[in-house]
Amino acid sequence: MSDDTILSKDHWLSIGEIANRSGVAASALRFYEDQGLIASRRTSGNQRQYQRSTLRRIAFVQAAQRVGLALAEIKSALDSLPDDRTPTRADWSKLSKTWRSRLDERISELERLRDDLDGCIGCGCLSLQRCNLYNKADRLSERGPGARILNVGIPGEL
Structure with missing residues (x-):
């Protein structure tokens, strides 16, 4: 049994x-x-x-x-x-x-991360004009010098 x-x-x-x-x-x-x-x-x-x-x-x-x-x-x-x-x-x-739509969103995010990660690996500051992950069009430069994401917190709070 x-x-x-x-x-x-x-x-x-x-x-x-x-x-x-x-x-x-x-x-x-x-x-x-x-x-x-x-x-x-x-x-x-x-x-x-x-x-x-x-x-x-x-x-x-x-x-x-x-x-x-x-x-x-x-x-x-x-x-x-x-x-x-x-x-x-x-x-x-x-x-x-x-969950299906949530999974589709995660897959898209991971694909974007995979495709854009190589352009960001070495910068460290995440404030270069070419950073497509967190700082498109260098908008963080308006907040001052340095690693603004590290100073601000979570990227979604930009």
């Missing part, structure tokens, strides 16, 4: 079992729980127990993080799943289709 045949949907797993089966550290599982991404119940000895279906949620979180989604976006997506039953393949499929 397989594990799925033996274990009912109401079967609860310890944090160690979930960590072992998911490949995610127990500390990360506690963090995911603090963020509202997964839920547990407590035993009389105050130990965490998770439903076996939590393994799917953990896999979803890991996949979403690889795509580049922020934890708030992941939580919002998970919140759209049904609470009264284990999500079905159709539920997961519907949810993952919303």
Whole structure:
């Protein structure tokens, strides 16, 4: 018999079992729980127990993080799943289709980075007129000398 045949949907797993089966550290599982991404119940000895279906949620979180989604976006997506039953393949499929445009954006960004990176590798200051990554048309020169991106912070805040 397989594990799925033996274990009912109401079967609860310890944090160690979930960590072992998911490949995610127990500390990360506690963090995911603090963020509202997964839920547990407590035993009389105050130990965490998770439903076996939590393994799917953990896999979803890991996949979403690889795509580049922020934890708030992941939580919002998970919140759209049904609470009264284990999500079905159709539920997961519907949810993952919303990633398609996000993936297309990431692919485009990575292709631009790949294509433009060789012109920027040696400059260091990121304020040359020819920098197509962060400083098109040398607009950062208006903010003064030096590595303006390093002084300002995230490139999206330009």
